[in-house]
Each structure stands twice: as C-alpha cells, then as structure tokens.
Amino acid sequence: MHIVVCVKQVPDTKIIKINPKTNTLDRRSAPAILNPYDAHAVQEAVKIKKMLGKGTISVLSMGPPQATAVIKKSIEIGADRGFLISDRAFAGADTLATSYALSKALERISKENPVDLIICGKHAIDGDTGQVGPGIARRLDIPPVTNVIEVSELNESESTVLLKRKITSGYELILAQVPCLLTVEKEINSIEYSPMPNMIKAARYEPVIWSVNDLEDVDRTQLGLKGSPTIVGKMFTPPKPEGGKRLEGNADDQVKQLMELLSDKKELFAAQ
Ligand SMILES: Cc1cc2nc3c(=O)[nH]c(=O)nc-3n(C[C@H](O)[C@H](O)[C@H](O)COP(=O)(O)OP(=O)(O)OC[C@H]3O[C@@H](n4cnc5c(N)ncnc54)[C@H](O)[C@@H]3O)c2cc1C
Secondary structure, eight states: OEEEEEOOEEEOTTTOEEOTTTOSEEGGGSOEEEOHHHHHHHHHHHHHHHHHTOOEEEEEEESOGGGHHHHHHHHHHTOSEEEEEOOGGGTTOOHHHHHHHHHHHHHHHHHHSOOOEEEEESOOTTTOOOOHHHHHHHHHTOOEEEEEEEEEEEETTTTEEEEEEEETTEEEEEEEESSEEEEEOGGGOOOOOOOHHHHHHHHHOOOEEEOGGGSSSOOGGGSTGGGOOOOOOOOOOOOOOOOOOOOOSSHHHHHHHHHHHHHHTHHHHHHO
C-alpha cells in the first residue's frame, strides 16, 4: 500500500501576532511548524503501515524551500520519503490553485508508484478553509471522506477501507473504495515519541524538490496568483468582546436586574 500524506508548513497561530497597522499576519513573530492536523495524518499513515506490516509512506508539501523542515518532521514521525514542490510559479495560490498544483505532483508520484490512499489534515491552522483535501480528490476523481476519526479493516484484496467520520449528530461508518482521500481530525490518534533511528534519518534526509518544470501536463494559468480567483476583501482583528456585567445582591435582586437588562435588549430578540 502506498500512502501519501499532504503536509503544510504553517506559522504557530498560538504565538503569531497581527500587525495592527497593516492588519496582516506578522509571519516573523512566530516559528513555522508542521500543521498539527497533518502530524496526526502522518501518524495515522504510520499506524496503517504497522497494521498491514508493509507499505510506503510518502509526504508531499507545497511551499518555499524552508518547508523541507515539515518533511523532515514527518520523516521523524515515520514517513519513508518526502517531496516538496517549490517554485515562484506556485506563489500567491488560493485553495483552488493549491489543490491543482498538489494534484499534479500526486499524479507524478503515482506514475512511479501508484497511490492507494491520500491523507490530509482536517484543515490548516492558518488558512483554515478545509478545502484543499476535497479539492485534490475532485481533481483526481477519487472519493473524499472528511473528518475521519478512525481507520480500520483495510482489505487489500477487496480494495476497501472502513472509516469512521465525525458528524454533527454523532458519527458515520463508511466503507470506502481505495484509492480515496481522507481528511483527519486530531482525535484519530495521539502523536507518539519518535524513535531515535527516525530522528537520525530525518536529520540526514534530503527531500526531493520539484519545480513546475518537473510536473507533467501543467496548465500554468491554473497555478499561483494567476490561477487564484479568490479576492481577499479585508483582513482585520475581531474586536475584543466587552466585559460582562456582574449581577449583585440576593437571588431576587439578581433576577430583577436580569429582567431589566433583557428588556433593554428586547429588540435584539424580536429581530430573531
Ligand atoms: C489570493 C490569495 C493568495 C495567497 N497567497 C499565498 C502565498 O503566496 N503563500 C501562502 O503560503 N499562502 C497563500 N495563500 C493562502 C493559501 O491559499 C492557503 O494557504 C492554501 O491554499 C491552503 O489553504 P488552507 O490553509 O485553507 O488549507 P486547508 O484546506 O484548511 O488544508 C487542509 C489540508 O490540506 C493540505 N494542505 C493545504 N495546503 C497545503 C500545502 N501547501 N502543501 C501540502 N498540503 C497542504 C494539508 O493536509 C492540510 O491539513 C493565499 C490565499 C489567497 C486567497
């Protein structure tokens, strides 16, 4: 089984600051990390490989040359090899152009070693759209199964896999035909400590780097800014919520104050 995990380098959003003058992310204010959902995606691939007792795990990223760091991190978790597509032609891509470029790289990887399973994170913690995974599946014409929380019963002879996915009202079990694409939630597994041999391999590993010229049948008008119909209207920091009002006195007093407050705001409820 050949599993490809798509991994994205993202700024650590717990630390990143927003420039109050330009209202844009100050990317220098936070370290770049492997998107946390993608770390779980790689860990799940490792689990599947262990379950089957064989297989190859490739990771794929699109980004600037320094994105090789997230490929090395994935090797540490247990991936076998990694590919980075990096070229000025990819710059300024929205999710449509990103999924196009990644699908072209996946076609090239698949030509050398057919891909059975593609795993993505549920979303990237910076862009946060969750569109890239389903976008890749659509372009490769394979089924996407989103919000997966368990992978089991991989039947190689039948080419099927049993998936449990989270939905608002509970969960759903899906018997999917492979090849297919999954996007995974964090709760699918816990990240294990990397064994020393993986860490040594990662430190020495040189990912394969492809430019746009290394991909076949690429329509350049669908890449980068040119291939991105999304227009960012405005970016702003949401206003800080005002502090709440503390009700004082005994229970009767507090109910009276609450009723007054609610009746002051009654037009808000009427509008619903
Ligand atoms: C007009 C415009 C210009 C932009 N220009 C740039 C730019 O120059 N540079 C830039 O970094 N961003 C740019 N962005 C942001 C870029 O569109 C998103 O970062 C990217 O498309 C991924 O979307 P997302 O973060 O919502 O990912 P999601 O769809 O939330 O990600 C889901 C999953 O898809 C996979 N995935 C997503 N992105 C990648 C990737 N790059 N490599 C491998 N796997 C991936 C991962 O598995 C991830 O967990 C731009 C956006 C717009 C609208």
